[in-house]
Amino acid sequence: MSLCDAVDHDGPTTISDPRALRNALGNFATGITIVTARNADGSAIGLTVNSFNSVSLEPPLIVWSLSQTSSRFDAFQRAAHYAVHVLASDQIELAQRFATSGVDKFLGLRTSSGLGGVPLLENCCAWFECRNESRLEAGDHRLFIGAVERFATAQRKPLIYHGGCYRELGAQD
Numbered sequence: 001m002s003l004c005d006a007v008d009h010d011g012p013t014t015i016s017d018p019r020a021l022r023n024a025l026g027n028f029a030t031g032i033t034i035v036t037a038r039n040a041d042g043s044a045i046g047l048t049v050n051s052f053n054s055v056s057l058e059p060p061l062i063v064w065s066l067s068q069t070s071s072r073f074d075a076f077q078r079a080a081h082y083a084v085h086v087l088a089s090d091q092i093e094l095a096q097r098f099a100t101s102g103v104d105k106f107l108g109l110r111t112s113s114g115l116g117g118v119p120l121l122e123n124c125c126a127w128f129e130c131r132n133e134s135r136l137e138a139g140d141h142r143l144f145i146g147a148v149e150r151f152a153t154a155q156r157k158p159l160i161y162h163g164g165c166y167r168e169l170g171a172q173d
């Protein structure tokens with residue numbers, strides 16, 4: 001059964017079934033973001049993230065979580081700044097590329113330089129340039145709280161993620 005199939009449960013499912021828990025969590029529709037930063041050696045790093053959310057308007061804070069097993073864990077820990085890009089519905093290829101290990105994620109991409117030299121991607125719905133304010137251990141992930149210092153938006157349809165599939169809003173939306 002694929003993650004895209006609807007799953008009906010008549011009753012509660014045991015918490016010891018991680019696959020069932022993952023499927024249940026997949027019912028929560030999210031947008032898709034790419035978080036970018038600079039490594040200590042100056043190289044561009046980034047990954048696809050759907051754990052992004054808003055936290056506070058005053059002061060302006062956002063949150064996302066990074067797996068403890070991420071190959072970029074130390075780099076994001078140390079980065080002074082990072083940028084969160086909200087992807088548009090025609091950026092599925094970018095979402096897939098930035099979710100793939102061992103590829104040159106920035107190959108052929110046009111970027112501009114944001115606060116702290118962070119690479120900014122083009123044609124997104126929005127981006128948020130953040131100071132790496134604080135981090136909090138949370139199980140097998142670490143929560144990253146970002147203080148938004150600058151942001152930009154564009155009138156584009158967002159990319160949606162639901163039930164393990166990329167989707168877009170219907171025409172009436």
Ligand SMILES: Cc1cc2nc3c(=O)[nH]c(=O)nc-3n(C[C@H](O)[C@H](O)[C@H](O)COP(=O)(O)O)c2cc1C
Pocket residue numbers: 032046047048049050051052064065066067070071072098099100101102161
């Ligand atoms: C839809 C989607 C959402 C993801 N969200 C997260 C996330 O919130 N946090 C995270 O650490 N990894 C997340 N990942 C996994 C990372 O994108 C992936 O592990 C990473 O890009 C691997 O590349 P790397 O080895 O270069 O770090 C997500 C993947 C996908 C496909």
